[in-house]
Amino acid sequence: MGRVVVADADPATLGFSTAHSDRYVYSNYFVPVRLTFGGGETPILPFYVKQALIEAIRYGGLDGDRLPHLLKQLGLYDLWKANEMDAATEALPGADSGMSYREPPARRQTLLGDQQAEFLAGLLQSDVGIAFLDRTRIRPVGFALGEHVYALALAPGEEAVLEQRTYTKRELTLEEQNESEQQTDVELTSALTTELQEGFERQKSLTDTWGLNASHTGQYTSPTGIWGTFNASHTIGFATSVTAASQETSRRAVKDSRTATSKVAARYRTQHKTDFKLVTETGTESSSKRTVRNPNRATPITLHYFKVLQRLELAHERYGARVCWAPTIKDPALAFAQKITGGRQRIRDNAVAALPPMPVKPERPPRGAPAAVETRVVYSAVVTLDKWGFTGDMSADYDIDVTLDAGWEWDGNVDTIRQNLNLITRRPPTAIAAQVVGVPVVTEADGRPVLRVRIHVGAASWLGGPGAQAQIAAGFRRTPTVVDQTADDAAYNALVAGYLTDLQEWQDRRDAALAAAETAGDEFEARLRAGFSPVNEMVSQIVEAHFPASVRDEAWEIDFWHRVFDWERASFVAYPGWWSGGDARAPERDPGDFVNASWAKLYLPVRAGMELAALRWIFGKVVATRLAPEVERELEAFVDELTAYRAGHLGTGDEMPELTTECQDVPERVYCLAKWTELMPTDGTHLEVVQGATTAADEVTAKEISDAEALRAALLDGEVQTNRLRTRAYDQMTEPADVDIHLGTPSGSGPTA
Numbered sequence: 052m053g054r055v056v057v058a059d060a061d062p063a064t065l066g067f068s069t070a071h072s073d074r075y076v077y078s079n080y081f082v083p084v085r086l087t088f089g090g091g092e093t094p095i096l097p098f099y100v101k102q103a104l105i106e107a108i109r110y111g112g113l114d115g116d117r118l119p120h121l122l123k124q125l126g127l128y129d130l131w132k133a134n135e136m137d138a139a140t141e142a143l144p145g146a147d148s149g150m151s152y153r154e155p156p157a158r159r160q161t162l163l164g165d166q167q168a169e170f171l172a173g174l175l176q177s178d179v180g181i182a183f184l185d186r187t188r189i190r191p192v193g194f195a196l197g198e199h200v201y202a203l204a205l206a207p208g209e210e211a212v213l214e215q216r217t218y219t220k221r222e223l224t225l226e227e228q229n230e231s232e233q234q235t236d237v238e239l240t241s242a243l244t245t246e247l248q249e250g251f252e253r254q255k256s257l258t259d260t261w262g263l264n265a266s267h268t269g270q271y272t273s274p275t276g277i278w279g280t281f282n283a284s285h286t287i288g289f290a291t292s293v294t295a296a297s298q299e300t301s302r303r304a305v306k307d308s309r310t311a312t313s314k315v316a317a318r319y320r321t322q323h324k325t326d327f328k329l330v331t332e333t334g335t336e337s338s339s340k341r342t343v344r345n346p347n348r349a350t351p352i353t354l355h356y357f358k359v360l361q362r363l364e365l366a367h368e369r370y371g372a373r374v375c376w377a378p379t380i381k382d383p384a385l386a387f388a389q390k391i392t393g394g395r396q397r398i399r400d401n402a403v404a405a406l407p408p409m410p411v412k413p414e415r416p417p418r419g420a421p422a423a424v425e426t427r428v429v430y431s432a433v434v435t436l437d438k439w440g441f442t443g444d445m446s447a448d449y450d451i452d453v454t455l456d457a458g459w460e461w462d463g464n465v466d467t468i469r470q471n472l473n474l475i476t477r478r479p480p481t482a483i484a485a486q487v488v489g490v491p492v493v494t495e496a497d498g499r500p501v502l503r504v505r506i507h508v509g510a511a512s513w514l515g516g517p518g519a520q521a522q523i524a525a526g527f528r529r530t531p532t533v534v535d536q537t538a539d540d541a542a543y544n545a546l547v548a549g550y551l552t553d554l555q556e557w558q559d560r561r562d563a564a565l566a567a568a569e570t571a572g573d574e575f576e577a578r579l580r581a582g583f584s585p586v587n588e589m590v591s592q593i594v595e596a597h598f599p600a601s602v603r604d605e606a607w608e609i610d611f612w613h614r615v616f617d618w619e620r621a622s623f624v625a626y627p628g629w630w631s632g633g634d635a636r637a638p639e640r641d642p643g644d645f646v647n648a649s650w651a652k653l654y655l656p657v658r659a660g661m662e663l664a665a666l667r668w669i670f671g672k673v674v675a676t677r678l679a680p681e682v683e684r685e686l687e688a689f690v691d692e693l694t695a696y697r698a699g700h701l702g703t704g705d706e707m708p709e710l711t712t713e714c715q716d717v718p719e720r721v722y723c724l725a726k727w728t729e730l731m732p733t734d735g736t737h738l739e740v741v742q743g744a745t746t747a748a749d750e751v752t753a754k755e756i757s758d759a760e761a762l763r764a765a766l767l768d769g770e771v772q773t774n775r776l777r778t779r780a781y782d783q784m785t786e787p788a789d790v791d792i793h794l795g796t797p798s799g800s801g802p803t804a
Contacts, residue, residue: 074189079622081375081654083180084293086670086685093129094175095682098672099378099597101139104174113167121168127175135679178378179669181293181693182656184371185724190364195730196737197358204353205345207746214340293372293689293696349752351743359735364728368721371706372697373617374657374690376669380592383625383651387588388636391579395572402568406561410553413546426462429453430524433475436508437518445510448488451523452501459527461493461502467526468504476519483510483519491525585645589623589653611674615665617656625651659697659705662690 086095096104107113113121122130131137205211345352431453438447455461469487476483491504502525510519625648628635635647645651657665664674666686671678678686694704702720703709710717748756 071190076187076189078185078187079620079654080183080185081180081377082183083177083377084689085177086179086689088129088133088681088685092126093133094127094177095670095685096130096134096175097178097670100174100178101134101136102143104171105136105140105143107170107174113171117167118171121171124168125172125175130175133681178376179666180375180377181297182373182375182654183297183369184373185367185369186721188366188368190366191361192364192728193362194733194735195360195362197360197730197732199355199357200736201356202353203343203356204351204743205343206351207345207347207349207748210342210344212340213343293692297369297372297696297700347742349746349748349756351746353741353743355739355741357737357739359733359737360730361733362728363731364726366726367724369700369724370721371659371701372693373659374662374665374693376616376655376657376665377652378593378597378655379650379652380589380596381650382631383585383589383592383623383648384636384646386592387579387583387646391576394575394579398572398575399565399568402564402571403561406564407557409557410550412550412554413543415543425529426526427459427528428467428471428524428526429456430471431504431522433520433522435518435520438508439510439518440512442512443510443514443516444512445483445508448505448507449521450503450505451521452496452503453523453525455493455500455502455527458530460530461491462526462528464526465491468523471524472506473522474508474519475522477517478510478513478519482513482516483508485509485521585625585651586621586623586653588645589651590618590621590655593653593655608674611664615657615661615668617658620656621653623651623653659707662693663687666690 087093088095104113108115108118118131122128203211203213343354431451434449434451436445436447436449438449439445465487468491472485472487474483474485485506485508488505488507491502494501494503496503504523504525506521506523508519508521625643625645627642628647628649629642631649635642637644637646640647663686666689667673667678670682670686677683697706698704700722708715708717708720
């Protein structure tokens with residue numbers, strides 16, 4: 052038997068309340084900060100800037116004798132002494148093979164001189180700054196009535212089938228250097244409630260990356276990820292405090308975001324269209340069609356349609372501030388190009404190495420000698436070595452004969468004899484040795500021709516040591532006989548013909564192997580390009596340039612660097628290849644593409660709380676030790692100022708929430724820089740009905756309408772009188788009675804008497 056179970060649902064769970072549906076577009080702004088001694092004008096130089104300055108003086112580019120005058124001209128009197136450049140010069144090795152033979156950099160000869168002061172000022176620019184982490188909050192807050200799109204007039208009683216279609220046209224035009232134009236039309240089928248985020252990210256990417264004109268020839272940045280890219284465009288060269296940097300980036304960030312959203316919203320509103328069509332009804336009605344009817348018999352109406360726009364509230368917020376290191380690299384794609392070139396060369400070398408040896412062209416034999424000669428190796432008899440010294444040592448020569456058979460002669464190769472000189476003994480190889488002495492000669496022994504070879508045997512002292520025997524072998528060839536030259540040429544020609552056949556086969560195999568190697572090289576390059584990440588390439592080069600192997604050969608060191616720097620947020624900007632000259636590696640790509648870039652700057656943020664460790668490494672290349680007291684003091688003051696800025700704007704000094712109670716509600720702490728609203732189109736329309744100013748009724752219709760109104764009034768008055776009589780009769784009845792009361796005029800009968 053079934054049993055009914057009723058769920059006890061809390062009515063509160065079935066209720067609804069308003070909530071915001073926020074989306075975010077992330078962006079970052081970088082401002083370099085110059086750290087100085089005592090808050091003055093003398094900058095604190097990082098270790099790599101010190102090295103570059105010393106090398107510029109040592110190997111050309113800067114005149115060391117003029118350096119004091121140049122520093123005075125720049126107002127940096129104490130730079131050399133404050134940064135302890137004398138000690139750095141002594142510490143830098145004096146012999147650099149790579150620099151010693153390098154061509155000195157060209158001086159900037161102009162009508163103003165060599166401009167060494169400008170070169171020095173550029174060398175002293177700061178690569179350390181503040182990266183402000185921003186985001187733009189997009190929040191739907193309601194709807195607004197937009198422009199009038201259509202007016203439909205309906206006569207009395209008229210019906211119309213209305214088809215409404217809403218679509219959006221998006222047009223993207225990319226202008227390239229080859230004057231080609233690419234256009235993409237996309238028809239969206241849903242309401243544009245989330246499209247502002249996509250368009251906003253696209254617009255910010257164009258603005259931040261290529262400038263307001265959205266051309267491809269300015270620079271090239273990291274692909275836009277979840278955290279956005281870094282924008283280092285500002286109106287100041289550098290800042291001296293966190294507050295100044297914040298004010299500069301706040302104005303720039305709000306302007307960029309407001310401009311980008313206004314452009315996107317205006318373009319979407321312009322391209323969003325709503326079409327209305329009147330069609331003839333054929334008896335079937337589609338779900339996309341609506342029947343509109345005027346219910347009035349004599350009064351026309353006009354239907355006015357308006358667009359319904361979505362109101363979005365945008366707020367530019369700052370949710371973080373980080374120390375950021377921005378080193379530069381020349382020709383950033385060089386290592387990647389070398390990987391491709393080296394990989395292709397290895398594939399080709401391996402393909403060639405797998406081939407058999409190339410056939411060798413036979414040499415024409417001497418006149419009268421056959422083209423092919425039979426050869427063999429003949430061993431001598433085993434000779435007992437008996438010239439031992441008193442202590443069992445030896446240093447003596449022995450003549451060993453190799454018998455020559457009739458019709459054979461020695462081939463004259465002494466190396467064959469040396470390779471086949473064998474000592475038969477139980478003495479270790481380190482205690483006895485033998486070698487061929489002089490040139491072997493052909494002589495006679497016991498009436499037979501022999502090849503006599505003299506060997507020298509040396510042995511170390513060994514009282515009562517074991518004896519030894521020796522044996523040699525020599526190469527012989529059959530003695531040639533004088534034959535007809537025609538036969539010799541025929542034999543040689545046969546060898547050449549065989550050689551040419553073998554050579555052609557070898558060349559065919561080589562060509563096939565090289566063709567396969569080229570195909571494999573193309574596949575190898577395609578795999579590299581498919582997995583190519585400019586950010587990873589930049590990071591690897593920065594690690595190679597500024598993190599020597601001695602500081603990254605232990606697991607704890609790698610873990611330390613990952614705790615210090617926020618590698619996931621790393622971004623870069625690459626500058627076009629025309630600044631370096633020469634041919635582009637990929638002419639089909641833009642000059643600002645990473646592969647063709649001349650220079651690149653990597654933005655590497657420091658994790659919150661690890662600023663002091665990162666600054667010690669950047670300026671002093673130390674991990675565990677402290678720097679000079681005056682440098683340490685300035686670094687700590689800079690970190691304290693950044694911590695105070697975070698505490699004042701973001702609530703805490705390390706951007707982390709403070710948890711003081713159990714299950715504490717953690718509010719989001721951001722600093723809102725500015726707020727504005729935008730209107731975005733939707734697929735909805737608003738309808739307003741307006742009555743016609745005049746009627747369409749004639750005299751007969753008007754008389755019928757007036758008579759109908761009079762009849763309706765009389766009927767209503769009769770019903771009122773009837774209800775009044777019923778009430779009075781009910782009040783006069785005091786006892787039961789059998790009485791029939793008829794009020795009004797029954798339908799279908801005449802007047803009642």
